[in-house]
Amino acid sequence: MTSLGKTTAEPAWVxxxxxxxxxxxxxxxxxxxxxxxxxxxxxxxxxxxxxTDANYIYIITRFAFETEAGSIETAPILFALNHHKLITxxxxxxxxxxxxxxxxxxxxxxxxxLIMLLILLHIDAEYDRFIHDSSKQIHRLLANVGKHTLGPExxxxxxxxxxxxNDFLSSLGPTNTTLxxxxxxxxxxxxxxxxxxxxxxxxxxxxSIQTCEANLKSLxxxxxxxxxxxxxxxxxxxxILTMVSVFISIPTMFFSMYGMNIGLPEQHNxxxxxxxxxxxxxxxxxxxxxxRKKRIF
Numbered sequence: 001m002t003s004l005g006k007t008t009a010e011p012a013w014v015x016x017x018x019x020x021x022x023x024x025x026x027x028x029x030x031x032x033x034x035x036x037x038x039x040x041x042x043x044x045x046x047x048x049x050x051x052t053d054a055n056y057i058y059i060i061t062r063f064a065f066e067t068e069a070g071s072i073e074t075a076p077i078l079f080a081l082n083h084h085k086l087i088t089x090x091x092x093x094x095x096x097x098x099x100x101x102x103x104x105x106x107x108x109x110x111x112x113x114l115i116m117l118l119i120l121l122h123i124d125a126e127y128d129r130f131i132h133d134s135s136k137q138i139h140r141l142l143a144n145v146g147k148h149t150l151g152p153e154x155x156x157x158x159x160x161x162x163x164x165x166n167d168f169l170s171s172l173g174p175t176n177t178t179l180x181x182x183x184x185x186x187x188x189x190x191x192x193x194x195x196x197x198x199x200x201x202x203x204x205x206x207x208s209i210q211t212c213e214a215n216l217k218s219l220x221x222x223x224x225x226x227x228x229x230x231x232x233x234x235x236x237x238x239x240i241l242t243m244v245s246v247f248i249s250i251p252t253m254f255f256s257m258y259g260m261n262i263g264l265p266e267q268h269n270x271x272x273x274x275x276x277x278x279x280x281x282x283x284x285x286x287x288x289x290x291x292r293k294k295r296i297f
Contacts, residue, residue, distance in 0.1 A: 013115050015088045018042070031087055033080055034058070041078035041089040048076075048174035050181065056080040056087075059116075059178055062171035063123040064130050065092055072130050072164050074171055077123075079116050086112035088119070095126050117197045120175070124204040127168060131211050134161050138218050162219050165212045172205045172212070179205075243291050250287065251280040 014031065016023055019038070027033045032055045040046050041060060048061045059079040067073055077094065080087040088094070138161065141154055183198045254276055 010085070012084070012110050012112050013086045013088070015090075015094065017093060018091055019089065027087065027089070031080075031085065032056070033087060037078055037080065038089050041076050042091050044075060044091060046076040048171055048178070050178045056082050057182075061120075061123075061175045061178070062167075063090070063092075063094065064126050064168065064171075065095055066130075071160070074167050079119075081112055081116055084112065086115050088116075094119070095122060113194055114197070117194055117201060120179075120201045121197075121204070124201060124208065127172065127208050128204070130164070131168065131208055131215070134164060135211065135215055137161060138215055138222070142218065142222055158219055158223065162216065165216050165219075169209060169212050172209050176202050176205045176209075243287070246287055247284050250283045254280055 014027075016027060016038075019027065019042075024035065024038050027038055028035045034053055034056075037051070037058045037060070046060060050060070051058045057080075059081065060076055061079070062074040062076050064072060064074050075090060075092040077088060077090040080089075137157065141157070144154070179198050179202050183195055
């Protein structure tokens with residue numbers, strides 16, 4: 001566990017990363033946390049929400065991080081806040097931890113609400129970075145839509161980006177709702193004292209939400225456009241194959257008739273083959289001209 005604050009026995013900020021059973025018991029017994037909220041923060045699929053009890057207001061939100069494999073995921077983080085203390089619990093390493101510890105002057109060790117808001121600002125910065133990277137990937141994909149260079153890998157990437165954007169939206173929206181509730185309630189742990197900073201966090205979240213929604217619209221547009229292009233190409237290919245079948249069937253029909261073991265007109269004429277080829281060629285050219293006139297090709 002990591003702490004920040006004055007050099008006293010009771011720091012203003014305590015952070016626990018993937019705590020074991022002993023650390024969970026310590027958090028609950030020493031700091032008065034409700035165990036169920038601590039365990040909820042360790043549930044990878046936990047959804048954002050806010051609850052209160054006699055000792056703390058519990059805020060569960062999610063932060064984005066990059067895995068060792070290079071994929072983007074989100075994990076829950078618990079903020080347990082009261083007038084004197086902030087306790088955070090997360091399953092994964094918090095990207096903003098070192099930055100907040102480094103800038104102790106900015107993050108007043110005696111102001112838990114300010115520390116929480118600074119952590120949220122760092123979380124927002126990570127969201128912005130990942131969203132910006134996704135936007136650049138979408139623009140590159142958009143540039144290749146009409147060039148027939150989109151393979152299965154590109155569509156798999158579509159799914160990953162879309163999943164990331166939806167995951168971000170499900171985290172940023174409830175966080176904004178929670179912050180508006182906290183800043184509007186003057187009795188909640190000094191949040192109204194930092195109204196400007198809260199509004200900054202909310203504004204950053206709103207911008208991130210708008211960018212996520214724009215990216216999702218772009219992905220939908222790319223998918224719709226590529227579907228139309230693919231359908232048009234498939235329709236054109238079917239038409240061409242149909243005409244090719246017609247071109248092949250015309251000479252096949254004539255040669256099949258003269259391959260039958262029955263008497264046929266001019267079958268002993270030495271010029272019959274040449275005449276038959278001329279008839280086939282004229283028929284094929286006529287069919288081709290009709291196809292061009294009707295813009296089949």
